[in-house]
Amino acid sequence: MHPAPSVILFTTLSGLGFGLLAFLGLGKPAVTGWVAFVFYAIAFGFAVGGLLASTFHLGRPERAWRAFTQWKTSWLSREGICAVSALIVMGLFAFGAVFLDTHWWVLGWIGAALSLATVFTTSMIYTQLKTIPRWNMSLTPVMFLSFSLAGGSLLAGAEALAPWLLAIAGSVQLAYWAKGDQAFASSGTNIGTATGLGDRGTVRAFEPPHTGSNYLLREFVHVVGRKHAQKLRVIAFALGFALPLICLILPVEGLMAKHLLAGIAVLLHIAGIAVSRWLFFAQAEHVVGLYYGKR
Template identity: 45%
Template sequence: MHPAYSVIFFTSASGGGYLLLALLALFGALGILPTDPVLGVVGFGVGFVAVTAGLLASTFHLGHPERAWRAFSQWRSSWLSREGVLSLATFVPAGLLAILWVFFGRTSMPLAILTILLALATVSATAMIYASLKPVQRWANGYVLPNYLLLGLASGATWLALITAIVLPAFYATIVLDWTAIIALGLAALGKVAYWRFIDRSRSASTPESATGLGAIGKVRLFAAPHTEENYLLKEMGYQVARKHALKLRLIALALGFTVPAILVFLAMLVSGWAAVALLALATIGNAIGTLTERWLFFAEARHTVTLYYGSEAA
């Protein structure tokens, strides 16, 4: 599939933003994080900005962005619509929780639970937009949903570790946040390796023979292309990335997105002050670059079954 930069940014920023809000709600409700007003302003602020920027970026890929509001009416049948409804619904408990945190120095377990559940539901709905598309076998599988959640968790946990180190440098429970980030980064790495292993060892059940219904006759070969020049289908759904380039990008995503950040977060636990902040900042930057690279690959390596009608041997 053709990688759309707006959607790549959306899935990266919104996933990290929603999971950051969920982690703030969780650690605040459990008493692991203090309801410090500055931490509340910065933490919730970063989360809301990331989520909002991601949601706005997602409309850039639409042919008519001004009609995006109409998607909310199809929540009964469309994962895209459900995502829109859930994304806005999350702002209500998260916003109320932020107000309690910043202005009243306290938290609320019911609001925290609602924020966590709605944040997870929103990211899950985003994943299901792609996992529900059966014509794209590399999306319609059981790896996509957990990977979306793990990628968001890795980013959100890394952001929270950095924010806490800046706002509360002497906070006693910083090590809990650092280990949360390390574990999240490790799980995200394992999830991506498992996903890549799956798409490398499997392919769609559709073939030129099954797509045309001529399998009983024998091998089907393309005699003439449906179009004499490149069209929308080939541009959007027939995008191809060379195997050697895909491998390099996978290594970059794995190293910069998860491995190096996990090492940097661990090293940050061994030092203090601005040295720890610098290491966590580098971890956050690396994770962002790796996540964007992984998201690009997620779209670039997908194959739509429509390409079978254009000479592709498998989808």
């Protein structure tokens, strides 16, 4: 698929924001006052910024509110409900921490659960699509959640948890790439099954359905060169997981040096996740590409 900047920003920023909100709801760190204000400002900034970015991919952004009405059948609707609920609950929790120097832990736990539920529902928007085999597998929600927790732990300054969560998220990323590369072939979908003519012998396209471009080609057919993709994977893994992990485990003296390395780790991780998200969309082979000889 052609990766739109809006969905890359959405999946990158919202995952980080809701990951940090989940940690704050669990009291990691249990901050109050102006320190809490800074943490919550960052968390809400990422979460809300990502959600707003997602609306720019809609044909009619002003109608986004209608998505809330289809919660029985739509993962997009469930995502919207979970996101708004998480922001409201964590907003109340933040109010207590910032202005009253207190923590209403029941609200925090509920908000943390809703924040992770938001990330899960986001992942299911893509996981449910059988027409894109690379997304239609159980590792997709695992990847979204592991990325969110790893990024949230970095932003929360959870020194004990962050290295482990980064290692787990990096392992999930490698597993996702390995399994995703085989997903289209394993799905059993080919031009024969797509046309319904496979039982008559080998099917091949005589010529493309038409000579001009169309919506399907613009949105759902995007071919990334193998060498190009491999280079981007190395960059994504190095920036998103390997280098941040090194920054966290380096033996340094002084609080200032530790904070500096932690800040660098956060920036590297965000850059790496953005590259990973670009690949997530760019390498998503839609089965409609079979009709155009692209698969």
